[in-house]
Each structure stands twice: as structure tokens, then as C-alpha cells.
Amino acid sequence: GAVVSQHPSWVICKSGTSVKIECRSLDFQATTMFWYRQFPKQSLMLMATSNEGSKATYEQGVEKDKFLINHASLTLSTLTVTSAHPEDSSFYICSARVAGRTDTQYFGPGTRLTVL
Amino acid sequence: GESVGLHLPTLSVQEGDNSIINCAYSNSASDYFIWYKQESGKGPQFIIDIRSNMDKRQGQRVTVLLNKTVKHLSLQIAATQPGDSAVYFCAEWLSGGGADGLTFGKGTHLIIQP
Numbered sequence: 080g081a082v083v084s085q086h087p088s089w090v091i092c093k094s095g096t097s098v099k100i101e102c103r104s105l106d107f108q109a110t111t112m113f114w115y116r117q118f119p120k121q122s123l124m125l126m127a128t129s130n131e132g133s134k135a136t137y138e139q140g141v142e143k144d145k146f147l148i149n150h151a152s153l154t155l156s157t158l159t160v161t162s163a164h165p166e167d168s169s170f171y172i173c174s175a176r177v178a179g180r181t182d183t184q185y186f187g188p189g190t191r192l193t194v195l
Numbered sequence: 196g197e198s199v200g201l202h203l204p205t206l207s208v209q210e211g212d213n214s215i216i217n218c219a220y221s222n223s224a225s226d227y228f229i230w231y232k233q234e235s236g237k238g239p240q241f242i243i244d245i246r247s248n249m250d251k252r253q254g255q256r257v258t259v260l261l262n263k264t265v266k267h268l269s270l271q272i273a274a275t276q277p278g279d280s281a282v283y284f285c286a287e288w289l290s291g292g293g294a295d296g297l298t299f300g301k302g303t304h305l306i307i308q309p
Contacts, residue, residue: 085238113296113297121301121302122284122301123239123284123299124299125298128296138296170236174296174297184297185241186239186240188237188238189236189237189238
């Protein structure tokens with residue numbers, strides 16, 4: 080149980096285009112989902128916290144107009160990278176927190192974004 | 196800056212030996228810590244966790260030690276196997292302040308020598 084999926088697992092796009100990444104909790108409800116970014120040989124950095132039915136909370140330095148987050152249901156959150164640039168190339172990882180349990184997060188497999 | 200960090204970026208051990216990976220944290224208010232294993236190109240995988248009211252917790256081949264006095268966390272892996280090769284991250288739970296996610300340390304790349 081407690082499986083989190085991400086789609087796509089790998090995407091290549093041209094500079095200036097937008098890319099949407101989906102994060103789904105497959106067998107549990109997640110009132111809160113988190114989006115992390117990881118550059119090569121670096122640690123995970125929290126980008127934003129996504130709560131179902133409300134606006135996402137972004138970490139300092141993360142542009143909310145560039146990284147659009149939508150958490151429309153208890154099992155789905157999406158991250159859209161708008162007007163992507165090569166410096167946005169990274170490994171994007173989501174995690175989902177089990178509803179009613181504040182300390183348990185399950186991580187997705189990650190999405191590799193390459194912007195040409 | 197990061198509140199959780201690791202002392203060594205790479206740790207090389209012989210297969211069968213025990214591995215010890217260390218982590219220092221700076222927020223004395225943190226009350227929950229987690230160790231994750233991340234293999235190349237994959238998401239983090241939960242290994243073991245510990246709360247601040249404990250100083251030791253054991254799992255299968257893994258033990259986490261917490262020293263709140265010096266704000267130090269360690270992961271011990273017994274009888275290291277080739278499949279243990281990965282990057283290990285400690286993570287600290289920071290809640291409140293509008294955002295509520297984990298803060299990860301820099302990571303230690305564990306290399307298993309045959």
C-alpha cells in the first residue's frame with residue numbers, strides 16, 4: 080500500500096513551452112502533497128506544499144507563477160512548469176501525506192525534466 | 196540555509212562490513228527524523244525513522260541513533276550488501292510557518308567495495 084506515482088517519468092521539451100507533471104496517490108487519500116526539486120548530485124529541495132482545495136504554499140525563492148500547482152482532488156496534484164528554460168531541467172519529485180497522519184510521507188519515483 | 200547536513204559526501208565500505216552514516220541537524224525544535232535511501236534516477240525510499248523522545252531505533256539490518264544533546268543523527272547498516280549502494284539522506288521534520296515539508300540533508304553516497 081501507500082504508492083505514489085508520477086507521470087511522466089521522463090520528459091524532454093523545448094525552451095519556452097510548458098510541461099505538466101502529475102502526482103497521484105494510488106491507494107490512499109492525500110490531503111497534502113509536496114513538490115521537491117533535485118539537481119544532479121544534490122539534495123532534495125522543497126518547492127511547495129500543496130493542499131487539496133486550496134492554494135499551494137511556496138518556499139522562498141520559488142516563483143509561483145512559473146511553477147503552477149493544482150491539487151484538485153485527494154489523490155492528484157499537478158505541477159506545471161511554465162515557459163520552461165534549460166535551467167529548469169531537474170528531477171522533480173512529489174510526496175504525499177496520508178490524510179489524518181501528519182508525519183508520514185510517501186515519495187513518488189520522480190520525473191526527469193530536460194529542457195532543450 | 197540548510198538546517199540538516201551530512202559530514203561526508205561519499206562513504207566507501209567493504210561488502211559485509213558495517214556502515215555508519217552521520218547527519219547533523221541545527222533545529223533543536225525538530226521532533227521527527229527520517230532516513231531515506233535513493234538509488235540513481237529514483238525517488239527516496241523510506242528506511243527508518245525516529246522521534247525525539249527516543250535515542251535509538253532498530254529495523255532490519257539498520258539502526259538509527261539520535262543524540263539530541265549534540266543534534267546528531269546516524270544510520271548504521273549491518274553487514275553491508277551490494278544492494279545497499281545508494282545515496283542516503285537524513286530528513287528533518289519542520290512544521291508550521293505556512294509550509295510543512297521535510298528538510299533534507301546533503302546526502303552521503305555509500306559505495307560498496309567487493
